[in-house]
Amino acid sequence: xxxxxxxxxxxxxxxVKGRGRLTEDNIKDTLREVRMAxxxxxxxxxxxxxxxxxxxxxAVGQEVLKSLTPGQALVKVVHExxxxxxxxxxxxxxxxxxPPVVILLAGLQGAGKTTTTAKLARYLQExxxxxxxLVSTDVRRPAAIEQLETLAGEVGSSFYRAAEGTAxxxxxxxxxxxxxxxxxxxxxxxxxxxxxxxxxxxxxxxxIHAAVEPLETLFVVDAMTGQxxxxxxxxxxxxxxLTGVVLTKADGDARGGAALSVRHVTGKxxxxxxxxxxxxxxxxxxxxxxxxxxxxxxxxxSLVDEVERKVDRDKAEKLxxxxxxxxxxxxxxxxxxxxxxxxxxxxxxxxxxxxxAGKLPPGMANQFDDGVxxxxxxxxxxxxxxxxxxxxxxxxxxxxRIAQGSGVQVQDVNKLLKQxxxxxxxxxxxxxxxxxxxxxxxxxGKLPPGMGGGFPG
Numbered sequence: 001x002x003x004x005x006x007x008x009x010x011x012x013x014x015x016v017k018g019r020g021r022l023t024e025d026n027i028k029d030t031l032r033e034v035r036m037a038x039x040x041x042x043x044x045x046x047x048x049x050x051x052x053x054x055x056x057x058x059a060v061g062q063e064v065l066k067s068l069t070p071g072q073a074l075v076k077v078v079h080e081x082x083x084x085x086x087x088x089x090x091x092x093x094x095x096x097x098x099p100p101v102v103i104l105l106a107g108l109q110g111a112g113k114t115t116t117t118a119k120l121a122r123y124l125q126e127x128x129x130x131x132x133x134l135v136s137t138d139v140r141r142p143a144a145i146e147q148l149e150t151l152a153g154e155v156g157s158s159f160y161r162a163a164e165g166t167a168x169x170x171x172x173x174x175x176x177x178x179x180x181x182x183x184x185x186x187x188x189x190x191x192x193x194x195x196x197x198x199x200x201x202x203x204x205x206x207x208i209h210a211a212v213e214p215l216e217t218l219f220v221v222d223a224m225t226g227q228x229x230x231x232x233x234x235x236x237x238x239x240x241x242l243t244g245v246v247l248t249k250a251d252g253d254a255r256g257g258a259a260l261s262v263r264h265v266t267g268k269x270x271x272x273x274x275x276x277x278x279x280x281x282x283x284x285x286x287x288x289x290x291x292x293x294x295x296x297x298x299x300x301x302s303l304v305d306e307v308e309r310k311v312d313r314d315k316a317e318k319l320x321x322x323x324x325x326x327x328x329x330x331x332x333x334x335x336x337x338x339x340x341x342x343x344x345x346x347x348x349x350x351x352x353x354x355x356x357a358g359k360l361p362p363g364m365a366n367q368f369d370d371g372v373x374x375x376x377x378x379x380x381x382x383x384x385x386x387x388x389x390x391x392x393x394x395x396x397x398x399x400x401r402i403a404q405g406s407g408v409q410v411q412d413v414n415k416l417l418k419q420x421x422x423x424x425x426x427x428x429x430x431x432x433x434x435x436x437x438x439x440x441x442x443x444x445g446k447l448p449p450g451m452g453g454g455f456p457g
C-alpha cells in the first residue's frame with residue numbers, strides 16, 4: 001500500500017534525517033522533492049499546495065531550524081501534516097439510533113460496493129457484536145443481488161430478497177420491515193452503480209435515501225482511480241448527504257492519491273479501507289496509522305487489532321500452555337501458525353505494518369511470497385500424523401513421498417524442515433522463563449528465524 005509514495009518521500013527525508021543542522025535551502029530542496037512525490041502519487045493539486053505550504057511554514061520556524069535534531073523534527077512535521085490532511089482522528093460509524101440503524105452504500109459500478117457491503121457486515125458482527133441484515137436494490141443487475149445473497153450466507157448475515165419487478169425504493173421499504181422482524185441491529189443497503197455519474201442514478205439513490213433515512217451514507221470508491229475518485233466523491237457529495245468514504249482496493253494502491261485527497265476535497269472522513277478480496281479484508285481508517293505507513297514507520301496498532309480479530313484464541317492458548325510445560329513445538333503447531341498468518345493476509349500484509357519494512361533489501365522482500373505459505377501448508381498436510389508430531393522420523397524415502405503428495409521438490413521439503421527447526425528453537429526460548437525478553441534482545445530488530453531466508457521457491 002502506497003509503496004511508490006512511501007519510497008519517494010522516504011528517500012527525500014532520509015537525506016536530512018540525521019543532520020545536526022538544516023538550512024532553509026536544505027528544507028526547500030527536500031520539500032520540492034516531496035511535492036513531486038505527492039503529484040506523481042496523483043494527490044489533488046490544492047491538497048499538495050496546502051500541505052507543502054503548511055510544512056514549509058513550520059519547517060523554517062523555531063520548531064525545526066532551532067531544534068537539536070532538526071532532521072527528525074522535519075520528519076515529525078511531515079508526519080503530523082499528513083495526519084491533518086487525512087482527518088486527524090479516526091471517525092467511527094454512527095450506530096446510535098433506534099434499530100435497525102441503516103447504512104447506505106453508494107458509488108460507481110466496479111468500485112466494490114457489493115463486496116464492501118458483506119465486509120462491513122462481517123466487521124460489525126465481529127467487532128461491534130451487531131446482528132446485521134443486508135439488501136441489494138440493484139434491480140438492473142440481477143447478478144449483483146445473487147452475489148450479495150451468497151456473500152450474506154458466507155458472513156452469517158440475513159438477506160432480504162424482494163419479488164422480481166419490485167422498484168428499488170419499494171425494496172428498501174420492504175427490507176426495513178424485514179430487518180425489524182429479524183430484530184436486526186443494522187440494515188446495510190447496497191445500491192446500483194453506473195459506469196459514470198448520471199442524473200438517473202442520483203435520483204434513484206436519493207429516493208432510496210429518503211425511504212430508509214440512513215444514519216450513515218458511505219461513498220464507496222476505488223482507491224486506484226486517484227483523482228477520478230475525488231471527482232466522483234465530489235459529485236456524490238453534492239447529490240447525497242454523505243457521512244463518510246470507504247476506499248476499496250487500497251492494498252493495490254501504490255500511489256495513495258485518493259487517501260490523501262478525499263478528506264480535504266470533500267470534507268468527508270475516510271471510515272474504512274478495503275485491503276483485499278476476502279470478507280475480513282476491511283480495516284478501520286486511522287489517519288495517524290496510515291501516515292506512519294507512508295513514512296515507513298510501521299503500523300503496530302493495526303497489526304495488534306488484526307491479531308485480536310483474526311487469531312484463533314483457543315489454538316494460541318493451547319500452544320502457550322504447551323510451551324510453558326516444555327512440550328515440543330511440532331509441525332502440526334507450525335502449520336497452525338502458518339494458517340494464522342494466512343488469515344491475516346499473509347507475510348507481505350504483516351510485513352507492511354512493520355517499521356522499516358520499506359528498507360528491506362529487494363532480494364529479501366521478494367521472498368515474502370504468500371504462495372510460499374500455501375505450499376508449506378500443503379507439504380505439512382502431505383505428512384502422516386506421526387511425521388508431524390516427530391519430524392525426526394522423516395528420512396529420504398518419506399521426503400520423496402511427501403514431495404510427491406504436495407506437488408513440490410524434495411529440496412522444498414528440506415527447506416521447510418530447516419525453517420521449522422529454526423522456529424522450534426525460537427519457541428523453546430519463548431517457553432523458558434524470561435525467554436521472550438531474551439529473544440527480542442537477541443533479535444535486535446532483525447526478522448524472526450524463518451521469516452527471512454529458507455523459503456521454498
